[in-house]
Amino acid sequence: MIVLERRPQPSRNWALATPLVAVLATMVFGGLLFAVLGKNPVEAIRTIFWDPLFGEFAFYYRPQLLVKGAPLVLIAIGLSLGFKAGVWNIGAEGQYIMGALAGAGVGLAFYPLDAWYVFPLMVIGGALGGWAWAMIPAILKVRFGTNEILVSLMLVYVAEQLLASMSLGLMRNPEGHGFPGSRNLNDYAAATSWINQNAGLHWGVAAALIAVIFAYVLLNRHMLGFHIRLTGEAPRAARFAGVNPARLILFCLGISGALAGLAGLFEVAGPAGQVSIDFNIGYGFTAIIVAFLGRLHPLGILLAGGLMALTYIGGEIAQSQLGLPAAAIQVFQGMLLFFLLALDLLTHFRIRLRKREVA
Amino acid sequence: MTVPLLSLQGLTKAYPGVVANNNVSFDIGTGQVHALLGENGAGKSTLVKMIYGLVKPDSGVMLLNGSPYAPSEPRAARADGIAMVFQHFSLFDALNVAENIALGMETPPAMRDLAKRIREVSETYGLPLDPFRTVGDLSAGERQRVEIIRCLLQDPKLLIMDEPTSVLTPQEVDILFETLRKLKSEGTAILYISHKLEEIRALCDHATVLRLGENVGECVPADTSARDMAELMVGTTLQTPERSGRDLGDVALDISGLSVASPGEFGTALKNLHITVRQGEVLGIGGVAGNGQDELLAVLSGEIQTAADAVRLNGQPVGNLGPTARRRLGLLTAPEERLGHAAAPDMSLTENAMLTGSVRESLERHGFLKWREAQGFAERIIHDFDVRTPGPDNAARSLSGGNLQKFVIGREVLQRPEVLVVNQPTWGVDASAAAAIRQAILDLAANGAAVVCISQDLDELMEISDRFAALNEGRLSTPRDTRDLTIDEIGLMMGGAHGMEVAHV
Numbered sequence: 001m002i003v004l005e006r007r008p009q010p011s012r013n014w015a016l017a018t019p020l021v022a023v024l025a026t027m028v029f030g031g032l033l034f035a036v037l038g039k040n041p042v043e044a045i046r047t048i049f050w051d052p053l054f055g056e057f058a059f060y061y062r063p064q065l066l067v068k069g070a071p072l073v074l075i076a077i078g079l080s081l082g083f084k085a086g087v088w089n090i091g092a093e094g095q096y097i098m099g100a101l102a103g104a105g106v107g108l109a110f111y112p113l114d115a116w117y118v119f120p121l122m123v124i125g126g127a128l129g130g131w132a133w134a135m136i137p138a139i140l141k142v143r144f145g146t147n148e149i150l151v152s153l154m155l156v157y158v159a160e161q162l163l164a165s166m167s168l169g170l171m172r173n174p175e176g177h178g179f180p181g182s183r184n185l186n187d188y189a190a191a192t193s194w195i196n197q198n199a200g201l202h203w204g205v206a207a208a209l210i211a212v213i214f215a216y217v218l219l220n221r222h223m224l225g226f227h228i229r230l231t232g233e234a235p236r237a238a239r240f241a242g243v244n245p246a247r248l249i250l251f252c253l254g255i256s257g258a259l260a261g262l263a264g265l266f267e268v269a270g271p272a273g274q275v276s277i278d279f280n281i282g283y284g285f286t287a288i289i290v291a292f293l294g295r296l297h298p299l300g301i302l303l304a305g306g307l308m309a310l311t312y313i314g315g316e317i318a319q320s321q322l323g324l325p326a327a328a329i330q331v332f333q334g335m336l337l338f339f340l341l342a343l344d345l346l347t348h349f350r351i352r353l354r355k356r357e358v359a
Numbered sequence: 360m361t362v363p364l365l366s367l368q369g370l371t372k373a374y375p376g377v378v379a380n381n382n383v384s385f386d387i388g389t390g391q392v393h394a395l396l397g398e399n400g401a402g403k404s405t406l407v408k409m410i411y412g413l414v415k416p417d418s419g420v421m422l423l424n425g426s427p428y429a430p431s432e433p434r435a436a437r438a439d440g441i442a443m444v445f446q447h448f449s450l451f452d453a454l455n456v457a458e459n460i461a462l463g464m465e466t467p468p469a470m471r472d473l474a475k476r477i478r479e480v481s482e483t484y485g486l487p488l489d490p491f492r493t494v495g496d497l498s499a500g501e502r503q504r505v506e507i508i509r510c511l512l513q514d515p516k517l518l519i520m521d522e523p524t525s526v527l528t529p530q531e532v533d534i535l536f537e538t539l540r541k542l543k544s545e546g547t548a549i550l551y552i553s554h555k556l557e558e559i560r561a562l563c564d565h566a567t568v569l570r571l572g573e574n575v576g577e578c579v580p581a582d583t584s585a586r587d588m589a590e591l592m593v594g595t596t597l598q599t600p601e602r603s604g605r606d607l608g609d610v611a612l613d614i615s616g617l618s619v620a621s622p623g624e625f626g627t628a629l630k631n632l633h634i635t636v637r638q639g640e641v642l643g644i645g646g647v648a649g650n651g652q653d654e655l656l657a658v659l660s661g662e663i664q665t666a667a668d669a670v671r672l673n674g675q676p677v678g679n680l681g682p683t684a685r686r687r688l689g690l691l692t693a694p695e696e697r698l699g700h701a702a703a704p705d706m707s708l709t710e711n712a713m714l715t716g717s718v719r720e721s722l723e724r725h726g727f728l729k730w731r732e733a734q735g736f737a738e739r740i741i742h743d744f745d746v747r748t749p750g751p752d753n754a755a756r757s758l759s760g761g762n763l764q765k766f767v768i769g770r771e772v773l774q775r776p777e778v779l780v781v782n783q784p785t786w787g788v789d790a791s792a793a794a795a796i797r798q799a800i801l802d803l804a805a806n807g808a809a810v811v812c813i814s815q816d817l818d819e820l821m822e823i824s825d826r827f828a829a830l831n832e833g834r835l836s837t838p839r840d841t842r843d844l845t846i847d848e849i850g851l852m853m854g855g856a857h858g859m860e861v862a863h864v
Binding site for chain 2: 010222224229230233234236238
């Protein structure tokens with residue numbers, strides 16, 4: 001009989017090894033999936049993982065990695081703080097949309113003023129938009145004990161409706177010949193988030209790196225970070241240590257909302273360029289995978305964000321070159337999270353083969 | 360010589376990393392009350408789990424009435440006439456007594472017949488119990504009666520009782536002992552597990568002492584002094600904590616008219632508490648668990664906040680302050696639950712030292728943590744309180760209960776508290792560690808700190824406290840000098856025997 005035995009201490013080696021093993025397992029089972037779909041599995045895996053980095057057109061794909069990776073890392077860093085404390089913000093996608101709407105709204109309101117302060121104000125607007133949207137589940141949880149998972153998730157769909165209404169109504173480009181979508185912020189120099197479009201560099205990339213450093217210092221060196229970890233590990237001990245649970249919930253949801261809002265603003269003012277019905281492509285949900293794939297550790301999230309960006313871009317190449325359906329790529333990304341969580345067991349337990357016995 | 364009822368021969372059981380029982384042999388005769396004595400972790404529980412069919416021995420045999428006995432599961436053990444009352448009850452709060460008992464039966468009779476039988480058994484053995492009362496409303500002593508009656512309905516030949524008196528008031532203990540003596544006179548053998556020596560001397564015919572999984576000696580308790588038995592249990596000479604005469608200072612902790620609603624559905628509301636503790640004084644608070652001890656600790660630690668002047672520290676109102684602010688002022692606490700409340704299980708000892716030590720040990724500056732100093736503090740606790748662990752990097756969970764308790768108490772004591780509140784400071788701790796912890800508490804008081812010790816161990820409270828009060832259903836009795844108190848009076852302060860009015864009809 002196979003028995004799971006609790007380790008006296010969580011294994012450090014396994015904690016580091018599980019992401020790698022999970023990636024390998026995903027490659028094997030993803031390969032099987034592609035084979036069943038009638039594609040050459042080796043070629044598909046190579047297209048997803050190798051071509052964007054070292055293939056013939058890598059010079060085009062590499063900047064894309066930054067563009068895709070930055071919002072994922074930025075959102076995942078915020079989420080990881082909450083997840084560490086046991087506060088489950090599943091609605092980053094909604095906060096991302098609201099940040100984009102608020103930030104872009106600020107920019108569009110100033111159009112066509114060319115002043116240095118337009119973009120900083122948009123950044124503040126983006127952060128506030130995401131923060132305010134996250135405060136809804138936070139305050140409901142603190143005041144009435146509602147479940148933040150449900151409320152934050154539901155608010156994603158509310159935000160999507162709002163986005164549709166905005167891009168068809170209030171924010172629609174008056175010179176857009178009736179097409180949905182706002183003015184293109186890339187054409188408005190004071191409002192664009194691009195630093196160097198050819199290199200894939202925009203302010204979101206810088207913000208993501210700053211967020212990684214900030215989170216690392218917070219979690220390892222600061223009392224607030226210690227209290228976040230403590231709350232996740234042992235909520236009662238955290239109260240005993242002097243943590244105010246309500247304040248912690250407000251902080252965790254607030255910061256993850258603000259970072260998701262920032263990611264939305266940088267995206268809408270850069271790579272996406274305009275507020276349109278479907279400018280959001282699920283970064284807020286994928287960031288949940290990134291946060292766990294990175295072990296909720298800032299540096300891990302940085303690496304995981306890169307990896308997820310890779311599967312995004314590689315997946316697109318595979319779709320266009322090999323004709324793989326988009327759903328197959330999503331299943332592939334889902335597998336990654338599945339294997340990671342399943343293998344996570346090995347950090348806390350070891351597997352023993354043992355003769356049957358009544359315990 | 361007659362065949363013993365149950366004969367254990369060379370029982371051995373090993374778990375990864377630890378031998379729980381090593382070659383244990385002894386006999387239990389019919390109608391004998393046999394004590395199984397030993398410290399926490401001596402292997403008592405594993406041994407009885409083997410007898411009850413919960414664990415299979417690695418080697419060794421058991422003979423029941425001379426024929427081999429190897430129960431594969433508790434059901435088989437029950438069929439052979441062996442019943443067990445566990446230390447932790449397995450009852451459903453929402454069901455009534457009869458329903459709970461029916462759940463444990465192979466073929467429960469109709470509810471009305473069962474209720475009748477419960478009444479018969481409970482009257483025969485002097486264990487008053489109404490079969491239709493909801494278990495959630497019963498006291499711990501009454502719940503134990505449910506478990507005992509559940510066993511008695513099976514007509515057991517051997518009744519195993521695991522630490523039965525830890526949840527009882529002295530009066531309830533007397534009632535239990537009457538029942539057990541009656542059972543014995545009817546020929547039922549009883550295997551009685553305890554580390555309370557006076558009880559064993561009063562009740563048991565024969566005692567087997569376990570230490571580190573081995574049978575280290577047998578004795579007749581009535582003819583052996585408690586001290587000799589204790590030393591057999593521990594294997595070394597015991598040191599009794601010493602208290603030096605000390606002068607009491609000003610009032611350090613003053614609680615007046617404190618009432619707190621129950622924090623949760625199964626909590627206890629505190630009702631109109633008055634407590635004053637002077638510098639250099641140890642106040643002992645006794646009472647059966649679940650009578651407001653956890654809530655009292657939470658009120659003092661700052662986890663539950665009240666009106667500012669309900670709790671005063673050195674005259675200063677602190678009732679509305681949180682845990683951190685109270686620590687800064689010198690009010691420190693150590694909760695009962697070590698893992699998950701006093702310490703975070705998966706965090707290292709260094710991190711756990713930071714948990715309460717950050718303010719008074721200056722382990723942070725402007726919110727930034729000084730991990731090296733925290734590690735130094737953790738090392739100091741480990742050294743000063745003889746915590747057995749490879750080092751401060753180990754997770755709290757990896758420590759044994761006693762060692763973690765020493766760490767938790769040491770962490771607070773070393774922060775030089777002005778008022779220290781401890782809940783169950785030596786619960787589940789071996790005798791020598793318990794003595795060390797009590798000594799540390801007494802030393803702290805000798806140096807002028809005020810100490811509140813909440814405990815269910817009456818011997819402990821008699822040993823270290825100057826004054827004693829009891830918590831009963833959220834009310835605190837008037838504190839009295841410990842020196843003038845008898846065990847009977849303490850029992851009455853604890854609320855006497857719960858629900859015993861019926862017995863005297």
